Amino acid sequence: MSAIVEDNDRTGSVLQGPVLAIAAPLSMLIFLEFFIFGAWFATLGLVLATHGLDGIIASAYLLSALAAILSPLLLGAIGDRYLPPRTVLAIAHLAGSAFMALVPAAVNAGNGNLTLVLIFAYMLCFQPTLGLVNAYSLTVLGQRQSIFPYIRFFGLIGWVVAGLGVGSMGLSASTDIFYVNAIAGLVMAVYAMTLKRTPPPAAGARFSIGDLVGVKAFVLFRERSFTVLMVCALMTSISLGVYNSFVSPYLAVLGISNVAGVLAVGQASEAIFVVTIPFALARLGMKWALFAGMVMWGVRFTLFIAASHGGIAFAIGGVALHGICNDYFIVIAAMYLARVAPQDLAAQAQGWLILMVSGFGQAIGSALSGQIYALSVAPNQAVGAAAWTPLWFVPIGLAVVTAIVWTLFFRPVSSTATAE
Structure with missing residues (x-):
């Protein structure tokens, strides 16, 4: 950052x-x-x-x-x-x-x-x-x-x-x-x-692997709120990895032909939910707005299970929750870090969030869901959509655990407290 x-200082004048x-x-x-x-x-x-x-x-x-x-x-x-x-x-x-x-x-x-x-x-x-x-x-x-x-x-x-x-x-x-x-x-x-x-943003800068992986931001883990946020981000992103890996074949099993079009509903919903963030923060506060984003991951997979019993509308509803699942989780988490992280560690704090969400969380989610798919879904494909239920129980369980951890251990802090 x-x-x-x-670069802004150098280029702003032109x-x-x-x-x-x-x-x-x-x-x-x-x-x-x-x-x-x-x-x-x-x-x-x-x-x-x-x-x-x-x-x-x-x-x-x-x-x-x-x-x-x-x-x-x-x-x-x-x-x-x-x-x-x-x-x-x-x-x-x-x-x-x-x-x-x-x-x-x-x-x-x-x-x-x-x-x-x-x-x-x-x-x-x-x-x-x-x-x-x-x-x-x-x-x-x-x-x-x-x-x-x-x-x-x-x-x-x-x-x-x-x-x-x-x-x-x-x-x-x-x-x-x-x-x-x-x-x-x-x-x-x-x-x-x-x-x-x-110009190259880091022209002439000394290369440091430590800076790239956010070593300096380790000090932030001394603050309980940051640690709890990273742990909950990791668990929630495992659900994201499950979703990304298997939602499209599951929609096809349900009989939906225009899978790409239905999945686009999820991105469209982001445009709707993102504008509600200021209202949610004003009414719920940072902690409970983030709580909503995390818990909704469990709700969406519950809807996927309901869809296996003949209700395609439930699956579309689960996809449509993508907006609140992503915006209230990733966007608000980034806003929280921008508010509380010291200025010299702000970029690396954001980097840790991205690493948890797009890196470790999705990697674990993809690997875990692949194992469950191979053991429970693939051998029982003749059963139809119902064979996918064991796979969806994983993110539902993670959402419950995340909700408990978040409720019991997360305490929002001010930027001054974190800086100190």
Whole structure:
């Protein structure tokens, strides 16, 4: 975050044009980034299951989570120090498109190992760009960073448009989603080079693995509220890993044909729930707003179980809860950390949250759900949707445990208390 502030000081003086002239290209950047992500990631599990590779679904999402853990090391060691952000974006998406274009042949050939290698290679290229587009946007905005939430909103639109487009074309279970991703990635690579050039954010800085993994932020674990938040974030993100890995094949088992379109409802709901955050914080406070986000993960999987008894509407309702599950959990948690973490540790505190959510939590969730799927679901597929119930009990149980831990042990603190 400090690097961004420094860049703001250096670049703010040259950003004198109209706000729209600055916001429009950044909005397109965020739109393309999440269109690329949403075009394939949501229904990856369904595609693999449809082509007889259901045994590697969990591994595919596990490798994606591992890429989220490892990729900052690659970006921090090379990209941040030697290349302008727009060049890193172009190279990453160009390389990612090359890997993704090879995935359909591997899947259609039933080559699970090659498919996993290609997906992992792609995610190593893609994962760093998620944070990079945010950091670049904030740098270019300079003193106008207050409009960033509106720009970030175009990410939701990009994901929804991708999902609705893939679904309406009947590609939810098709390997063609990888081609959609690859083509969009090429467009992004070209578009990135049209963006305003900014210097490498860490040019001349000494490389430190400790800084990348947030070693300095270990001091925050002395504060009970931070430790409890990280533990609960980890447990909640395990549920997120289960959801990402197996929700798309489950919707197909329920008889839903436009799976990508239904999953897009989840991202659309984020746009609705995010605007309710100020109201929730005012009425409930930080602790109980976060509590709602965590507990709702258990509610959504309870709805999935209800759907197995003939109520597809319950499944759609569970997907629609994505907004409150994500916004009231991830967004409010980030807001809490921004409020209480000392300024010199703010970036690393946020990094720990991302590491728990996108890294360790999803990795554990993917691995655990894969084992349960192999033991309980796969051997009983003739039973239909009811065979999936044991899998959904895991996140429900985690939500109960998380609720108990959060209620008993979390005590909000002020920024002054944490700083001291």
